[in-house]
Amino acid sequence: MSDDSQKTAAPGTPVEEHKEPSFWLPLVAIILATFVSVLSSSLVNVALPKLSTVFGVPTSTIQWVVTGFMLASAVVIPASGFLATRLGSKKVLIWSVIGFTIGSLLCGLAWNDSSLIAFRIFQGLTGGFIMPVGMAVIYTIVPRKQIGLAMGIWGVAAMVAPALGPTLGGYLIQYYSWRTLFLLNVPIGVIAAVAGIFLLKESPVNKNLKFDTWGAVFSVTFFGTLLLALSKGQTEGWTSLYIVSLFFISAVSLALLLWVELTTETPLLNLKVFKDIKFSASVLTAGLIMMAMMGGTFLMPIYLQNVQNMTALDAGILLLPQSVAMALMMPISGKLLEKVGIVPIAVIGLLILGVTTYELHSLTADTSHLWINVVLTIRGFGIGLCMMPISTVGMADIPKDKINEASPLSNVFRQVMASMGIAVLTTIMSSRQYLHYFRITENVPSTSEPATQYMSAISGALSQGGVDAATASGTAAVYLAGLMQKEAMVRSIADTFFVSAIPAFLCIPLVFLLRTKKKKKEQPAEQSAPVVPEETAAPVVSGRPVKLTETVEV
Numbered sequence: 001m002s003d004d005s006q007k008t009a010a011p012g013t014p015v016e017e018h019k020e021p022s023f024w025l026p027l028v029a030i031i032l033a034t035f036v037s038v039l040s041s042s043l044v045n046v047a048l049p050k051l052s053t054v055f056g057v058p059t060s061t062i063q064w065v066v067t068g069f070m071l072a073s074a075v076v077i078p079a080s081g082f083l084a085t086r087l088g089s090k091k092v093l094i095w096s097v098i099g100f101t102i103g104s105l106l107c108g109l110a111w112n113d114s115s116l117i118a119f120r121i122f123q124g125l126t127g128g129f130i131m132p133v134g135m136a137v138i139y140t141i142v143p144r145k146q147i148g149l150a151m152g153i154w155g156v157a158a159m160v161a162p163a164l165g166p167t168l169g170g171y172l173i174q175y176y177s178w179r180t181l182f183l184l185n186v187p188i189g190v191i192a193a194v195a196g197i198f199l200l201k202e203s204p205v206n207k208n209l210k211f212d213t214w215g216a217v218f219s220v221t222f223f224g225t226l227l228l229a230l231s232k233g234q235t236e237g238w239t240s241l242y243i244v245s246l247f248f249i250s251a252v253s254l255a256l257l258l259w260v261e262l263t264t265e266t267p268l269l270n271l272k273v274f275k276d277i278k279f280s281a282s283v284l285t286a287g288l289i290m291m292a293m294m295g296g297t298f299l300m301p302i303y304l305q306n307v308q309n310m311t312a313l314d315a316g317i318l319l320l321p322q323s324v325a326m327a328l329m330m331p332i333s334g335k336l337l338e339k340v341g342i343v344p345i346a347v348i349g350l351l352i353l354g355v356t357t358y359e360l361h362s363l364t365a366d367t368s369h370l371w372i373n374v375v376l377t378i379r380g381f382g383i384g385l386c387m388m389p390i391s392t393v394g395m396a397d398i399p400k401d402k403i404n405e406a407s408p409l410s411n412v413f414r415q416v417m418a419s420m421g422i423a424v425l426t427t428i429m430s431s432r433q434y435l436h437y438f439r440i441t442e443n444v445p446s447t448s449e450p451a452t453q454y455m456s457a458i459s460g461a462l463s464q465g466g467v468d469a470a471t472a473s474g475t476a477a478v479y480l481a482g483l484m485q486k487e488a489m490v491r492s493i494a495d496t497f498f499v500s501a502i503p504a505f506l507c508i509p510l511v512f513l514l515r516t517k518k519k520k521k522e523q524p525a526e527q528s529a530p531v532v533p534e535e536t537a538a539p540v541v542s543g544r545p546v547k548l549t550e551t552v553e554v
Helices: 002-009 012-022 024-055 064-087 089-108 113-127 130-141 144-175 185-199 213-236 241-263 271-275 277-307 312-340 342-362 369-396 400-443 449-464 469-500 502-514
Strands: none
Touching (some): 024 185, 064 089, 130 144, 130 400, 213 400, 271 400, 277 400, 277 469, 342 369, 342 469, 369 400, 400 469, 469 502
C-alpha cells in the first residue's frame, strides 16, 4: 500500500511544482488575444460618422458595421465550449485569433460599405471564440489559489480595452485614415497567434463528443434575434412589427432551446451548471454590473460631444483617467480577493460604482471637466475593484472538467445584459428628453418675457451685423429652440444616469451568496500532516488512486 502510494505521489509532486511558474507566459498570450478582440469592437464606435461620410451612406446603414460584428460574435459563443472540448482549447483559440486578424486586414482593405460590413461579420464569427475560450484556458492552467490575481490581470485587457477605444479611435480618426482602426489589429493579432502557438499547451480532447445541432440552431436564433431587436429597437420603434416579430421569434426560440438543452445527453449549453448557486449569483451580478457600467461608457461620450461640443479625441482624453483607474485596480482586486475574501471588496466596489453613477445625475450643461474627471476616476476604481473578483469567484467554484461549459454561459449572458443595458438606457434617454422638452416649452413659451428678451438680444446682435430683421428674428427663434433642446438632453442624460445606478445597488445582496465556506475547522487532524498537492494526496485502493470525495465499497 505504501509503495503504491509513493508511486502515485512521486510523479505528482514535480508536475505541480512545474505548473506554478508556467502559467504566466500562456497568460500573456491570452491577454494579447483578448485585448485585440475587445479593443476592435470599441474602436469602431467613434468612427461611424466618418465612415458614413466616406461611403456616402446613412447612419442606419453604416451602423451594421457595429451591429453585424456584435451579432456574429454573440451567436458563436455557445459553440465555443463544444469546439474547445472536441478540438482542444489551444487550436480553437489560435485559429480564432488568426481568423480575427485576417478579418481585420480585410476590413482595412474594404472598398465600400457592403464589403466592410461583410468583413466585420466574418471578423465577429471568427473572433467570437477568443473571450470564452481564453477565460476557460485561464481557469484550467492557473492554480486556484492564484486565480484571483490572474483574472485581475486578464481583466485589464477585457475591461479596459473598451474604455481606451474612444480615446485611441478618436486620435486615429482625427490624424490618420479610418483604415488604421482595423489595420492596427493585424500586427497585434500576429503576435498573439505566434505567442499562443509557442506558449499554450494542448488540452485534453474528446473526439467522440456529439454536436447538438438543434441546440445550435435555437441558440443562434434566440441570441441573434434578441440582440438584433435590442440594438434596432430605438431606431425602428419598439412597437413596430419588425421589432415585435423579432422578440416573438426570440421567445419561441428560447423555449425550444431550454427544452432541447435540458433533455439531450450532450447539450451545447449545459444549463445544469446554473444549479451551482455561486456561479448563478456571479453571472447575474456580473450582468447587472455591465448594465450599470454602460451608463458611463455609453452616456458620457454623448454628453461630452453633443452637450459640451467636445471632439471625439478630447472626449476620449477626458475619459482616459477612468480607464487608468480600472487598469490599476484589476490586479490589486485579484490580490485582495485572496486575502480578505469576496464580500468586503465586492460591496465596497459596488457602493463606489452605485454612488458615483448616482452623482452623475447632477450634470448640467456647464459642469466642469475637473468634477467629471474626479467622479469618473473614482467610478473606475469601483468597477475595477468589484467586476473581475465577482466573475472569478463564480467560475472558481466550477470543476475543471465543466469550465468549457460554464465559460460560454458567463460570456454570452454578460454580452446580452450589456446590449440590454444600452437598449434600455437609450429608450429612457429618448423618452425623458421628449418629456423635458415638452415641460420646458410649457414653462417658457416663446411669448414669455424671458424668451422675448433672449430673442430680442440675439436678433439685435444679428441686425448690427447686417442681417435683415426677418432673418434675424427667425435665427433667434432657432437659437432659443436649440437651447431648449440642449437643456432637455442634459436633463434626460441626468435621469438616465440615475436609473443606471440602480443595478449596482441591486447587486449588493447577491454578493453574500458568493461567500466561500471555511473548511479548515472541519479537518483539525490533518493540520499536522505535510502539505501535499490535492492530486497526490489521494489514497490508493486496489492499485488505483481514489479521490477524497469518492465512496469506496468494502
